[in-house]
Amino acid sequence: MTKDVLVVKNLHVWFPVRKGFVEGLVSxxxxxxxxxxxxxxxxxxxxxxxxxxESGCGKTTTGKAILRLVEPTGGAxxxxxxxxxxxxxxxxxDAVAKKKITQAQADKIVADGGLDIRTLPKNRMKLMxxxxxxxxxxxxxxxxxxxxxxxxxxxxxxxxxxxxNEAERxxxxxxxxxxxxxxxxxxxxxRYPHETSGGQRQRIGIAGALVLQPEFLVAxxxxxxxDVSIRSEILKLMLDLRENKGLSFLFITHDLGVAYxxxxxxxxxxxxxxxxxxxxxxxxxxPRHPYTKALISxxxxxxxxxxxxxxxxxxxxPDPSNIPPGCRFHPRCPYAMDICKMKAPEAVNVTPEHWVxxxxxxxxxxxxxxxx
Amino acid sequence: xxxxxxxxxxxxxKTQEGTLKAVDGIDFSLDKGxxxxxxxESGCGKTTAALSIMxxxxxxGYIAGGQxxxxxxxxxxxTGDRLRAIRWRDIxxxxxxxxxxxxxxxxxxxxxxxxxxxxxxxDEDKAMRRVxxxxxxxxxxxxxxxxxxHEFSGGMRQRVMIAMALACRPRLVIADEPTTALDVxxxxxxxxxxxxxxKELELAMIIISHDxxxxxxxxxxxxxxxxxxxVERSTATKVFANGQHPYTKGLIAAxxxxxxxxxxxxxxxxxxxxxxxxxxxxxxxxxxxxVQEKCKVAxxxxxxxxxxxWVACHFVGNGGA
Numbered sequence: 001m002t003k004d005v006l007v008v009k010n011l012h013v014w015f016p017v018r019k020g021f022v023e024g025l026v027s028x029x030x031x032x033x034x035x036x037x038x039x040x041x042x043x044x045x046x047x048x049x050x051x052x053x054e055s056g057c058g059k060t061t062t063g064k065a066i067l068r069l070v071e072p073t074g075g076a077x078x079x080x081x082x083x084x085x086x087x088x089x090x091x092x093x094d095a096v097a098k099k100k101i102t103q104a105q106a107d108k109i110v111a112d113g114g115l116d117i118r119t120l121p122k123n124r125m126k127l128m129x130x131x132x133x134x135x136x137x138x139x140x141x142x143x144x145x146x147x148x149x150x151x152x153x154x155x156x157x158x159x160x161x162x163x164x165n166e167a168e169r170x171x172x173x174x175x176x177x178x179x180x181x182x183x184x185x186x187x188x189x190x191r192y193p194h195e196t197s198g199g200q201r202q203r204i205g206i207a208g209a210l211v212l213q214p215e216f217l218v219a220x221x222x223x224x225x226x227d228v229s230i231r232s233e234i235l236k237l238m239l240d241l242r243e244n245k246g247l248s249f250l251f252i253t254h255d256l257g258v259a260y261x262x263x264x265x266x267x268x269x270x271x272x273x274x275x276x277x278x279x280x281x282x283x284x285x286x287p288r289h290p291y292t293k294a295l296i297s298x299x300x301x302x303x304x305x306x307x308x309x310x311x312x313x314x315x316x317x318p319d320p321s322n323i324p325p326g327c328r329f330h331p332r333c334p335y336a337m338d339i340c341k342m343k344a345p346e347a348v349n350v351t352p353e354h355w356v357x358x359x360x361x362x363x364x365x366x367x368x369x370x371x372x
Numbered sequence: 373x374x375x376x377x378x379x380x381x382x383x384x385x386k387t388q389e390g391t392l393k394a395v396d397g398i399d400f401s402l403d404k405g406x407x408x409x410x411x412x413e414s415g416c417g418k419t420t421a422a423l424s425i426m427x428x429x430x431x432x433g434y435i436a437g438g439q440x441x442x443x444x445x446x447x448x449x450x451t452g453d454r455l456r457a458i459r460w461r462d463i464x465x466x467x468x469x470x471x472x473x474x475x476x477x478x479x480x481x482x483x484x485x486x487x488x489x490x491x492x493x494x495d496e497d498k499a500m501r502r503v504x505x506x507x508x509x510x511x512x513x514x515x516x517x518x519x520x521x522h523e524f525s526g527g528m529r530q531r532v533m534i535a536m537a538l539a540c541r542p543r544l545v546i547a548d549e550p551t552t553a554l555d556v557x558x559x560x561x562x563x564x565x566x567x568x569x570x571k572e573l574e575l576a577m578i579i580i581s582h583d584x585x586x587x588x589x590x591x592x593x594x595x596x597x598x599x600x601x602x603v604e605r606s607t608a609t610k611v612f613a614n615g616q617h618p619y620t621k622g623l624i625a626a627x628x629x630x631x632x633x634x635x636x637x638x639x640x641x642x643x644x645x646x647x648x649x650x651x652x653x654x655x656x657x658x659x660x661x662x663v664q665e666k667c668k669v670a671x672x673x674x675x676x677x678x679x680x681x682w683v684a685c686h687f688v689g690n691g692g693a
Contacts, residue, residue, distance in 0.1 A: 054555045054556075054557055054558075055526075055555050197643050198414065199643075227413045227414055227582045228582055228583055228584070228623065228626050228627065229413055229622065229623060229626045229639060229640045230413075230639060230640070231626065231637075231639070232626060232628075232636055232637045232638065232639040235636065236636060236639070239636070254556055255556060256556070256630060257627070257628040257629070257630045258628055260628060260630050260634060261628040261634055261635060261636055261637065262628075262636070281634055284630060284634075294557070295556065295557065298556050298557055298559070298560035299556060299630045300559070300560075300563075300586055300588065300589050301585060301588065301589075301629075301630075301631065302584050302585040302588055302624055302627040303588055303612045303613075304589070304608045304609050304612055305609065305612065305613065310564075312557070312561055313557055
């Protein structure tokens with residue numbers, strides 16, 4: 001049994017809706033955009049965990065909330081990676097010095113507790129981010145065109161005051177470029193982003209994340225802007241990093257096809273909640289939630305002979321400021337029953353590793369119930 | 373006679389470093405009601421080929437040779453008012469990144485009515501009625517014609533763009549990466565819409581995409597482009613069932629197959645060549661897994677390996693060594 005690196009419990013990110021002047025007079029009630037509304041999952045050591053869903057379902061917000069690039073409004077994010085031990089020791093030493101806790105209590109916290117990212121003060125969060133990094137979606141927009149590649153990748157070192165002098169930084173930048181597959185690094189270091197191709201740009205983004213030697217990476221749609229022919233090279237690079245550096249990944253994508261071949265486990269998100277979660281193979285080959293089934297059916301097949309029945313859902317991105325009552329998916333669900341409009345479904349285990357929250361599960365009389 | 377016949381089209385760009393041969397001699401033809409896919413990586417010239425047909429090239433681009441026969445005239449040579457009369461009336465285009473192609477300060481209805489009033493002698497009321505019909509056709513509530521683009525979501529904006537392309541009842545619609553910025557679910561909706569429209573209106577369509585699976589779902593006919601040339605051309609079924617060119621095979625293998633077993637798809641190593649100084653011989657040779665001495669010297673011609681199936685490779689069909 002491998003250890004968890006990250007445990008996310010009941011994470012909430014709600015954004016307040018600003019009211020107009022008149023509305024402010026009429027109603028006192030504060031409305032919220034519930035981008036992430038109670039998401040729980042764990043990521044094991046050396047695991048690639050994938051969040052799949054349509055745009056606007058809250059998957060990117062979840063990733064950012066874990067790194068506190070947006071502040072979560074509720075729930076806990078506990079980090080169990082190696083980096084936390086040093087920090088926990090430091091923090092408990094401070095607390096012991098101030099006589100808030102005893103040494104025995106401090107040792108216990110260090111031994112078994114994860115580090116709650118949410119409650120870390122700003123300066124410690126900055127240290128923590130050296131261990132947790134993010135790769136952004138669009139390599140065409142996320143690199144500063146006026147900076148050389150060296151400057152882009154060395155910036156995190158400068159910000160975090162790592163490396164005594166320029167020569168040491170240069171060495172680390174070289175190493176990061178090499179790890180990201182840009183070889184020989186000397187060729188790339190003094191170029192500008194426009195002198196590289198799309199795939200190379202994404203590798204620069206990855207090198208920028210690697211230069212701090214993190215343990216955990218959030219990869220937000222790292223391949224969706226790239227040509228199909230080079231996608232798998234970037235994916236393979238990430239697999240190599242896991243193999244050689246023991247990295248864990250939270251991989252965010254809207255493409256179930258990529259999620260299926262690349263990740264160990266998949267969580268399917270809809271409107272701020274995970275509706276189904278399980279090992280990739282189980283979720284794709286034995287989907288239980290109608291939404292998962294629909295997502296799988298619309299993945300384009302690279303063969304005109306494979307004509308499959310498509311479940312094309314009507315309408316699009318539902319409004320997270322006005323979440324339907326009961327099951328959030330019921331207005332678009334082809335099998336919606338009366339109970340779906342009133343009661344939110346609980347998570348039901350299909351296998352110990354695979355769960356789904358849908359009223360159809362375990363209800364064999366329902367129309368469209370999944371056959372066992 | 374074919375609706376569109378492109379013969380040996382060459383489109384070049386003048387740049388500081390030299391002449392960039394973005395499209396370097398391509399041939400294809402398209403019949404009424406047929407959908408053709410142009411596939412290839414970014415920078416292979418597929419968009420340039422489409423813009424050449426529309427004569428919408430940027431200032432430094434020019435058609436250096438070849439013919440584009442469209443309904444009895446050579447689009448490569450048509451200019452001025454005659455060109456303006458054809459453009460959007462007979463050929464229209466759904467631009468790449470349609471999300472940003474609409475004018476944000478104009479109501480969508482007014483934007484669509486513009487080409488109708490320009491091309492046809494009808495009054496505004498009638499034209500507006502046509503816009504409402506178009507909205508219904510593409511699946512938007514006709515009451516929304518007075519809204520602004522920001523009130524529409526991405527998928528809906530794409531539908532508005534399609535309605536605009538259909539405004540003057542064109543014979544040929546070019547769709548440049550129609551679903552690239554969209555989610556899978558919206559992508560499925562848009563692809564279904566394009567397919568239905570094509571059948572209902574007997575449209576000829578050119579769909580451009582780097583995503584072969586999108587083309588597999590919509591096109592009857594496929595052209596695979598690499599570095600400004602067509603390397604394989606056939607019906608969609610044949611290309612997928614019996615793709616012959618190593619590049620085609622690589623592209624097909626690059627897809628994660630959700631129906632198959634869980635394994636990483638293959639990739640094509642390397643980058644497309646610089647088109648200012650393309651390599652001698654076969655342009656795909658530096659990235660090809662089956663490369664031989666011959667490939668680095670002689671350029672393979674596009675030959676017919678079976679009826680209607682053309683491949684440009686030294687090692688397939690009659691061109692085989």
